[in-house]
Amino acid sequence: MKTKQVTGTTATKRRALVALTTLSAVASMAASSLASAATKDVVLDRVVTPAYVTVAPTSAAPIGDAMVVSVLVASHDGTLTPKATDALFRTGDRLHLKVLASRNGAIQIYNTNPLGVTTPEPIWKGEVRVGEETITPRLRLEGNRGEDQLHVVLAPAAPEGGILGWLMDVLKGKGKSTRKDVVLDSQSTPTSTYVVNTAGQGLTTTVRIVHQ
Amino acid sequence: MKKFALVPTAVALFAACIGAAAIAQPQKTVVPESVPVDSAFSRWYLANRIEEPIRAPLAVTINPLPMLVFRTAPSGPVFEPQPVILGMPELPLIGPGASTTGSAWNNGFNYQGMNVSMVVVDATGAAREFRPLSAPVRPGDRFKIRLVATFDGYAQVDQVGGDLWAPQRLGQLYPAAGSVVQLKAGETVDLPLARNEYFVMSAEPTHRLAVSVRDSAATVTNRSAQPLYRQDITGSSNFLQLVPKGSRASMEFLSTAGR
Numbered sequence: 001m002k003t004k005q006v007t008g009t010t011a012t013k014r015r016a017l018v019a020l021t022t023l024s025a026v027a028s029m030a031a032s033s034l035a036s037a038a039t040k041d042v043v044l045d046r047v048v049t050p051a052y053v054t055v056a057p058t059s060a061a062p063i064g065d066a067m068v069v070s071v072l073v074a075s076h077d078g079t080l081t082p083k084a085t086d087a088l089f090r091t092g093d094r095l096h097l098k099v100l101a102s103r104n105g106a107i108q109i110y111n112t113n114p115l116g117v118t119t120p121e122p123i124w125k126g127e128v129r130v131g132e133e134t135i136t137p138r139l140r141l142e143g144n145r146g147e148d149q150l151h152v153v154l155a156p157a158a159p160e161g162g163i164l165g166w167l168m169d170v171l172k173g174k175g176k177s178t179r180k181d182v183v184l185d186s187q188s189t190p191t192s193t194y195v196v197n198t199a200g201q202g203l204t205t206t207v208r209i210v211h212q
Numbered sequence: 213m214k215k216f217a218l219v220p221t222a223v224a225l226f227a228a229c230i231g232a233a234a235i236a237q238p239q240k241t242v243v244p245e246s247v248p249v250d251s252a253f254s255r256w257y258l259a260n261r262i263e264e265p266i267r268a269p270l271a272v273t274i275n276p277l278p279m280l281v282f283r284t285a286p287s288g289p290v291f292e293p294q295p296v297i298l299g300m301p302e303l304p305l306i307g308p309g310a311s312t313t314g315s316a317w318n319n320g321f322n323y324q325g326m327n328v329s330m331v332v333v334d335a336t337g338a339a340r341e342f343r344p345l346s347a348p349v350r351p352g353d354r355f356k357i358r359l360v361a362t363f364d365g366y367a368q369v370d371q372v373g374g375d376l377w378a379p380q381r382l383g384q385l386y387p388a389a390g391s392v393v394q395l396k397a398g399e400t401v402d403l404p405l406a407r408n409e410y411f412v413m414s415a416e417p418t419h420r421l422a423v424s425v426r427d428s429a430a431t432v433t434n435r436s437a438q439p440l441y442r443q444d445i446t447g448s449s450n451f452l453q454l455v456p457k458g459s460r461a462s463m464e465f466l467s468t469a470g471r
Contacts, residue, residue, distance in 0.1 A: 048246065048303060068302055076376035077348075078293045078420075078466035079442065094377070096295065098439070100302055131303065131322070132456050135295050135439055191299060 039187035043068060043194035046102040050130040065102055065203045066196040067128075067154050072096040074138060084188035085152070091143055091211040097136045097152055101128045101203075106155040108163060109136065114146025114211065120164060128154065143211035150209070156181075156202030170204055246304035247311050249452055250443060253325045253362075256317050257450065260360055260398040261327065270333060270340050272408040276354055279414040279421075280371045280383050288373070288380040293422070294464045295439035301452060317362035317397065322454060324461035326425055329358040329448035331402060333410060344444035348470035351417075354410040356402045358448070359395065363427045363461050366392035369403060369411075370422040372466065379466070385421065386411070395425070413469045421467040427460035435462035 046066035071087065072080035074094040082098070089095065099107050108122035128134040141148045151167055159166035159179075170182055181200030186193055195203045304310075307321035317325070330343045333354040342358070349355045359367060368387065374380035386404055387393055395401050403423075404411065411421070426435060438454040440463055455461050 044302065072295065072297060077468045078296055078379075080295055080297045080439075082297055082299055098297075129456075132454065133301075133438055138292065192302070 039185050039196060040189065040194040042066065042185075043102075043187075043196050046196065047100055050102060064197050064199065065105075065154055065156075065201050066194070067099055067101040067203050067205075068192050068194055069152050069205050070098045070192045071207055072098055072135070082191040084190060085193040085205045085207045086188045089207065089209045091209060092140065093209065095139050095207075097139070097150070097207070099128050099134045099152065099154070100132075101134075101154055102130070104129050107134055108153045108155055110151045110153065110164065110167060111141075112149040112151065114143060114148060118151075118164070118168065122153075122163075123150075141209045145211050147211065148209040150207040152205050152207065154203040156200070159202065166202060167204055170202070171206075247306075248300075249303075249305040249323045249325075250300045250450070252305045252310065253323070253450055253452060254445075256325070256362065257327050257360070260400075262400045264342070270338055274333065274337075274354055274410050275406070275408045276412045277386065277404055277409050278412045279416075279419055280385060288382050290374065290378050290380050293379060293466055294462075296451075296465050297439050297441050298443075299441060300443060301441045301454065303454060319363065322456070323452050324362050324427070324455050325453070326359060326361040326451045326463055327448050328423070328451065328465070330467070331356040331358050342447035344447065344449040345442065345465070345467065346444040346449070348468055349413045350470050351413050351415040353413045355413065356404065356410055357421075357423055357467070358400060358402050359423075359425060360400045361395055361397060361425055361461075363397050365395050365425050365427050365430075365461070367395055367401070367403065367423070367425045368392045370424070372420045372422045373416070373418050376418060379420070379422075381422070394428070417469070420469070422464055423467060424462075424464040426462040430460035430462050434459050436460060440465065 043066040046064070047068060069085050070082040071085055071089065072082055072095065073089070074080055074096065080096060097109065105128055107126050107128050109124040110118055111123050112118040124136050124139070126134055126136065139150075141150075151171070153163060153167055155163045156166060161169070166179070169179060170184070173182075182197060182202060183199040184195060184197055184203065186195040186205060188194070193205050195205050197203050301323075303322070305321055305323055307318050309318055310321060328345065330345065330347070330349055331340050332343055332349055333340050343349075357369065369385045371382045371385045372379045373382045383389065393401065393403060393405065436453055436455045436459040438456070441452045442465070443450045451463055451465065453461055453463055
């Protein structure tokens with residue numbers, strides 16, 4: 001009798017523990033799904049809202065940068081097909097990069113070659129304006145082997161160590177860095193990548209080109 | 213009693229997870245409801261288009277307008293075509309009355325648009341069909357280019373040659389060099405204008421047409437540098453261009469021959 005009572009109690013505890021674990025996992029997945037689904041909405045909200053403002057933004061501190069980046073794959077008939085930055089591109093692909101941002105600012109593109117060396121100077125620099133899209137000239141990267149990376153950067157204002165230093169710091173931290181003003185969140189659809197910095201200024205996303 | 217205590221704990225944990233996700237989102241500001249520009253333009257186009265069946269009988273003797281022929285290899289300035297992105301833009305339509313577009317399109321909107329149809333004489337020569345740009349004309353096909361734009365503008369057709377990745381302008385094909393075709397907002401225009409005139413697509417694989425339509429008030433300094441977005445529908449293609457304040461619509465697309 002005593003043995004049966006102990007078994008029953010243990011089984012009940014085990015069932016309860018399984019139920020609690022399952023419920024926790026479901027809750028965590030739901031919260032995570034809610035957060036990742038919200039990234040695109042957060043970015044679009046921050047990118048679209050300034051377009052409604054008739055007066056140019058003042059120097060008030062931004063609530064956190066946001067940008068939408070697409071890689072436009074060119075075809076010889078003159079059309080461009082948009083893809084997210086996490087799509088894989090191949091040597092010889094002719095690409096443009098398109099950026100839509102939540103504030104006026106500088107866009108810079110840095111290249112990390114297949115040897116892992118990042119160019120000290122950007123391969124392209126331009127300006128982005130609120131409510132307008134910036135498209136780079138056509139880019140084409142060719143190589144024999146390995147992978148080239150293009151880092152699209154919405155530059156923060158006067159970062160310590162320069163923009164390259166800021167970029168290397170963020171890449172090393174995989175979206176977070178010792179700089180407390182950088183916490184990046186991103187979401188990709190088939191045609192665009194939505195990036196937001198929930199802590200302050202500066203954004204980056206990376207395009208990979210595979211050489212085979 | 214112990215097992216019942218687990219239930220409130222689980223509920224509290226669930227609520228905490230959802231609450232944390234909600235807190236992570238920033239405060240939203242109050243803005244007008246977003247109006248997708250593609251659906252607004254579709255409403256405008258349906259109110260302004262000339263309704264014809266996809267295949268309509270042809271009742272004229274065709275006078276073909278062939279593409280330019282060159283005795284020697286042609287050359288002209290190399291240019292990078294205006295970006296034409298297949299798909300829909302991210303930014304919504306903004307401007308007074310944006311949610312109620314019908315037959316009128318406000319010049320104060322942040323987008324301007326144009327519908328283009330390739331009107332192609334079919335193989336029998338007795339009927340014509342309306343095609344989007346995704347169904348290109350073939351070498352030897354006789355065709356017109358049908359345009360209807362949301363703005364008053366000027367249109368012209370240039371011939372383009374050269375390498376497929378380094379196009380060159382070879383000359384103005386229509387109308388005669390030095391002149392343009394005038395369009396009114398909402399007016400459907402077929403190029404060439406004469407009822408019996410049709411372009412003939414060249415057999416030369418690198419020959420293409422560059423069709424440009426620009427706002428009548430557009431100049432070199434104020435024309436919009438924003439890309440075009442193209443959406444193909446039954447019988448035609450819609451083009452949309454973001455036109456920032458102070459700028460004017462300026463659209464150009466290439467028409468290539470299908471193989």
